[in-house]
Amino acid sequence: MNSETHVLADWIVPPLDNVVYLTGPTGSGKTQVALELAESLEAEIVSVDSMAVYKGMDIGTAKPSIEAREKIPHHLIDIVDPTHDYSVSEFLQESHSQVAKIQSRGKNVLLVGGTPLYLKSLICGFFQGPPADWDFRKAVDEEVQSVGIQALAERLKQVDPLSAHRILPGDQRRMVRALEVAKLTGKPLSHWQTQFERFVVPAKSQAFVLGWERSVLHHRVAHRVDRMLCEGLVDEVSALRARYGILGRTASQAVGYKEPIEYLTGSITWDTMKEKITVHTRQFVRRQEIWFRSMPGIQRLELTHDQELGTIASKILSALENRQVA
Secondary structure, X not given: OOOHHHHHHHHEEOOXXXXXXXXXXXXXXXXXXXXXXXXXXXXXXXXXXXXXXXXXXXXXXXXXXXXXXXXXOEEOOOOEOOOOOOOHHHHHHHHHHHHHHHHHOOOEEEEEOOOHHHHHHHHHOEEOOOOOOHHHHHHHHHHHHHHOHHHHHXXXXXXXXXXXXXXXXXOHHHHHHHXXXXXXXXXXXXXXXXXXXXXXXXXXXXXXXXEEOHHHHHHHHHHHHHHHHHHOHHHHXXXXXXXXXXXXXXXXXXXXXXXXXXXXXOOOOHHHXXXXXXXXXXXXXXXXXXXXXXXXXXXXXXXXXXXXXHHHHHHHHHHHHHHHHO
8 A cells, every 4th residue: 555545445434315314312112113114115224223242132122023024124233142242333334234235236335323323334434544553453452451441541542532531431442543543543532533523414415313202212212111021131141141151342321221230230229220221211212312413414304102103104204205306
């Protein structure tokens, strides 16, 4: 490679175009709308959910039913064990591959899910950076074992203050990656990522987000938590622990899973577990909404009551048809 431009071509995942995106916060009704929309569009669904990739994590992630998946093909669901820390780079590689295969069959593609980072990376593109330097990672891991993770955080503040601010204090993997990119490229990770800050939906695609009044969405979240517990969420988590032992960091910290783990270890009561799941889900919903409102290219579809969900697919179809005519 003779120039930075050629190097960057290998480091960057481009935006995913010629597809339809459907997103919304947890509990917004994406699955119901997606199934009706996919049938009308003769489309296959690609999941944009960082937790639905995990095998056995069904109830807490509200995966589409087996019957729904038999009717409409779904992709990127149940593809890795919950001991694996699935990354955004893996997701992008898999999603681009699946979309290409679907389109080669002459089918449309509907991307459905509420993981904001995954969604933004698909729409805006993503800087995945140079390949891993395993000797560097091993050296940093040994350093952390010797002096602690706080020293790693302080080191990152010196090298890349912006990334240090964005990365959670205990997220060693992302801190190491930021340091690695700075070492290999001579520039901080935050420098490379700035080119993807501007949110623009690709020219041949359209993106829609389901929006609810906060009070109504909170009610839907509470109902969702009740339903998950009645369907056997705690038994599901118990079975996962029995099969896999300690779950991976990503899976074990997922809302709806970390709380039952606490309950099963005896550290909290059933009522406290239920309250925590509800509160944590509402907090996550709030973060999702902040993300979605920062993405101006997404068309927002406002809902006030459940009955309106049945009309959303037709509204999206009309918007798609009007664009084609224009």
